[in-house]
Amino acid sequence: MTRRQALKSTALAAAGLAVVGNTLPAQAQAQQPAPPTGPFTLPPLPYAPNALEPHIDAQTMSLHHDKHHQAYVNNLNIALKDHPDLQKMTVEDLLRKLDTLPEAIRTAVRNNAGGHANHTMFWKIMAAPGKGGGGNPSGELANAIFADLGGVDKLKTAFNEAGTKVFGSGWVFVAVDPKENHKLKLVSKPNQDSVLTDGMVPLFGNDVWEHAYYLKYQNKRADYLTAWWNVLAWDAVAARYSGIKAGKVTL
Ligand SMILES: [Fe+2]
DSSP states (O other): OOHHHHHHHHHHHHTTOOOBTTBOOHHHHHTSOOOOOOSOOOOOOSSOTTTTTTTSOHHHHHIIIIIIIHHHHHHHHHHTTTOHHHHTSOHHHHHHTGGGSOHHHHHHHHHHHHHHHHHHHHHHTBOOBTTTBSSOOOHHHHHHHHHHHSOHHHHHHHHHHHHHHOOSSEEEEEEEEGGGTTEEEEEEEETTOOGGGGTOEEEEEEEOSGGGTHHHHTTOHHHHHHHHTTTBBHHHHHHHHHHHHTTOOOO
16 A cells, blocks of 8 residues: 555545445545535636735635635535525625525525635735735825825734634635725724625735644744735735725625
8 A cells, every 4th residue: 555545545534434445435525526516616816826826826726726726616506495585686786785585594594605705815815926916005005005094104013913812713804995085994803704795895815814824834824924025916906995895796
């Protein structure tokens, strides 16, 4: 038995599955039906997985997008499979109206619609360092950050501090609050909770789940938070800010 086969046998034994040759028993395969293919689908990554190197490594990006984000999409579709009325809703509306959803699926939708929404935003607000990523905001966005959050340097310090303080898994966002004249707010959230549920729109945010950084940064989350500003696409964020204020960008 090769080392790889031995590892596989050990893993399967730990999962309570017998190994017959290299094939799982038919019963085990039957326990894992393919998830529904819709209504929600995984948006493609808008750049190559290695585009954000060296700040976010290609393997992390591939796993994060192809496996983790896909899992949120799959589990959201599973949660809604017996609810054709809810399948017609946007992910934004599912999160805004979370309190009105059937209790039996509310937590699954909170986690998985939240995961789908948060990651959909996340891929869009990053770009290769020096090619849209990094630098500083300008114009209307810079003015708003100064007025509402004390300026870019103060924002970065507060944002990084909030990111290190998230216990376990979660996110740090700068959100736009339409209820307060589109004021910018620094908000941290546990798990996959969304600012949409609070009536706000995410302007940008950083994922501080270990799956976002552990392969490269291990336990050094603060280093990841510092490096991440090199891939934040300020022009994309500025376009989102204008779009959110005009009611055209909702996620
Ligand atoms: Fe993530």
